[in-house]
Amino acid sequence: MKQHFPLKNVQQEKRIYRNRVFFSIGLVTICMLLLVSRYAYLQIVSFNEFNTASDQNRIRLQPLAPARGYIYDRNGVLLADNYPVFTATLSRADVADIDDTIKRLTPILELTEEDIERFNSRIKTAKKTERVSIKLNLTETDIARFSEIKHLFPGVKIDTQMTRYYPHGELFAHVIGYVGRINDKELKSIDKDLYAGTNLIGKIGVEKSYEDLLHGVPGNESVEADAHGNVLRHLGRKDPVRGNDLYLSLDYGLQVVASEQLAGRRGAIIAMDPSTGEILALVSSPSFNPNLFVTGISTKDYSYLRDNLDQPLYNRAVQGSYPPGSTIKPMFGLGGLHYGLVDWNTAISDPGYFTLPGDSHRFRDHKKTGHGAVNLHKAQVVSCDTYFYVMSYRMGIEKMNSWMRQFGFGEKTGVDLPSESSGLYPSPEWKMRTRNSKWLRGETISVSIGQGAFTATPLQLAMATAITANQGSHVTPHVLRDTKGSKAYKPHNAPDGVIQFNGKPEDWIKMRDAMVDVVESGTGRGIRTPMFSIAGKTGTAQVKSIAQGKRYNEALLTERQLDHGLFVGFAPADKPEIAIAVIWENGRHGGSAAQLAKPVFDYWLLTRKKNPILPSSHQISGGLMTAGIKPGELPSGSGILNPDSAAIPANAAEQQNSNNVSNTARPATPAQPVERD
Structure with missing residues (x-):
């Protein structure tokens, strides 16, 4: 018999359908809950975060x-x-x-x-x-x-x-x-x-x-921008704070006069106010155009400056180390008084040379026949080397070093300019440390007249001269006189110590009088004037060594082998207002360097107040804008170099000393004859 099965199971289909509906509703509900939760998280919980991100895309x-x-x-x-x-x-x-x-x-x-x-x-x-x-x-x-x-x-x-x-x-x-x-x-x-x-x-x-x-101090500005970065509108602004304006101690007119004296020469001139340490003029020659470096110097221009034998990038006033020659004799003479080795009546007989006991080597005076009987005053006036040879033999290098460092030799002055050289005041410890050899007695003799290993910067000479003018009060050279702006700063404009001096107070006055006689009747007499008194000291620094028994003969030397000329001085002698140091590379003798200082003295003391030198009107009232220079006219050149590369190399000072980089010097033509020292 056939067995008949029902065509449909209605109850089962209803159950399956109902389960599917419930599952779908549950799945949709879960998805909706997840969507609502995520929406709530983004819109409520993370509102601040995403609102900020949105603003950052729109507001910058x-x-x-x-x-x-x-x-x-x-x-x-x-x-x-x-x-x-x-x-x-x-x-x-x-x-x-x-x-x-x-x-x-x-x-x-x-x-x-x-x-x-x-x-x-x-x-x-x-x-x-x-x-x-x-x-x-x-x-x-x-x-x-x-x-x-x-x-x-x-x-x-x-x-x-x-x-x-x-x-x-x-x-x-x-x-x-x-x-x-x-x-x-x-x-x-x-x-x-x-x-x-x-x-x-x-x-x-x-x-x-x-x-x-x-x-x-930088500021900032809030702007609304589109997707391409174009600014649509400005929303807010915090203005930047402009940097402080600086007022330097430099005097434009004095700088012009000093620069004119060194035109075509290599050297440096520094003028200071001895009572405050303010630098009134600072010239290093030759110089360069600083505008070339602002937006990038061309390869051609930089190569010229870098390879120029005259080294225009080299700041001779602050970095240049030179044998100071006889310009240090007033300071050294005060050292003899300090240690009680001499007084103003102590005299020697100068035959034109000095020999160490047990040694036949002659340390020559610049005057072959000697100066006869010489005391401390005359030794300054005629610049008698032999007198200071004798004094240094008695004093010794250790005491010399201790005393001369009080005037700032062998150490940085602390000037508010970078890359200052310390010069060198040698000692036995220095020689053993750097050359691994003992100090020789003859080296002490050379150092006593500013030769040998002794080197100083023009700035050090100016400071030492200012200390001498101040009768021992120490001042630190500086160029910042005042500043105005949002940042507080108080420049230092006062003496900052006194040299320890065991002599008599009047010894300073007597040394000043000896320096006055240097200008009135001695090696610096070419710059004497009836208008005011100048206390000064000339110096001649030997560039090429001369063998024992030979004489200095300019005719046999190249231009760059000629001696350097130096001069230091202050005026008016009884109430100093200005102290000056001059170095003329290959200037032949100190008297020539003194000639360069004379117009600087004259301008500061006679001309400045009545007829000051001022720049043209456009330079006073705004530089380029009033001069009519347009954007893009500043030098840019094709190959841009790092401006740092324009700084003088670290070994430049050593190169300067070893190579005696010097001036395309033209001999001075003073009104009166000058002597080698």
Whole structure:
């Protein structure tokens, strides 16, 4: 029999259908709950986070670089100005492929390898929204080429930035220095927030010494931007704080006069106020144009400065180490009085030479026949070497070193300028440490007249002269006189100690009188004047050694083998207002160097108040803007170098001493005859 099965199981189908419906409803409910939960999380729990991210895409905080403080001389003459230039900048947030963008920009903006390397170094550490400079000081041609195709470069735009300009060019280059682009080494040490949006930093001179004062504090601006980085509207702004203005102790007119004396020569002149230590003029010749370094110096210009035998980048006033010659005899003579080895009546008989006991070697005087009977006063006036040979033999190098260091020899003066040389006042310990040999008695004799291993900078000579003028009161040379701005700073303008002197107070007066007689009737008589009294001392530093028994013969020497001429002095002698140190490389003798100091004395004491030398009106009232110079006209050159490379090499001072780099000197033609010392 056939068995019949029902065609449908209605109850089972209903059960299956019901289960499917419940499962679907549950799945939809779970999905809805998950969706609502996620929505709630995004809209409620994470609202602040995503709202901030949204604002960051739309609203950007752009740094505003502060304007650099101005630099003035003591009378308000503008020495360092600010000037706007066009700059190509890029924001990392708006550029997907930075390398490709720079590659395509290279032919348009004529970017050099140095430009690209500098940009790559800066973009790595820059904030995402910070605009980083690609090239400074764009020319009108650069701007025109970019403007035609700027739509192809989203995130790149032309900004206006402030840069530095030095209206007096070479005149103050060595003392004010210059700014240059921030390099990799500086980038690692500076506060990146403080220098956000800034491309320039002080490299040498005052610009470097007082970078913290001059730089200022950056501000910022909130802007709303579209997807291409274009600013739609400005939302808020915090203005930057401009750097402090600096007022230096330098006098424009005196700097001009001192510079004129060294025109065509190599050397340095420093003038100081002996009562305060303020530097009134600081000239190193030859000089250079600091404007070349601000936005990048061309390979051609830098090669000329670097390879020039005259070394115009070398600051002879602060870095140059020279044998001081007889200019140190007043200080050394006071040492003899301090130790009680001589008094003003102590006399010797000078045959024209000195020999150490048991030694036949003759240490010669510059006067072959000698000076006869010589006391301390006459020894200064006629610059008798033999007198100081005898004194040094009695004193010994240890006491000499201890005494002369009180005047600042062998140590840095502490001037507020970078890269100062310490010079060298030798000692037995120094020789053993550096040359692994013992000190010889004859070396003491050479040091006593500022020769041998003894070297000093013109700045050290100026400070020692100021201390002598102050009758032992020590002053520290400095160029900053005052500052105005948001940052507090109090310059030091007072004596900061007294030399320990065991002689009589009147010994200072007698030494001053001896220095006056140097100018009135001695080796410096070519600069005497009835208008005021000058206390001075000439010096001649030997460049080429002369064999025993031979005589100095200029006719047999090349120009760069001629002796250096030096002079130190202060005036008026009874109430000093100015102290001067002069070094004329290959100037032949100290009397010639004294001739260079005379116009400096005259201007400061006679002319300055009645007929001061002032710059032209456009330099006083605003430099480039009133001079009519347009953007892009500052020197830029083709190959841009790191401005740091313009600094003098670390071994330059040694090269200077060993090679006797010297002046294309022209002999002085003084009104009266001059002697070799």
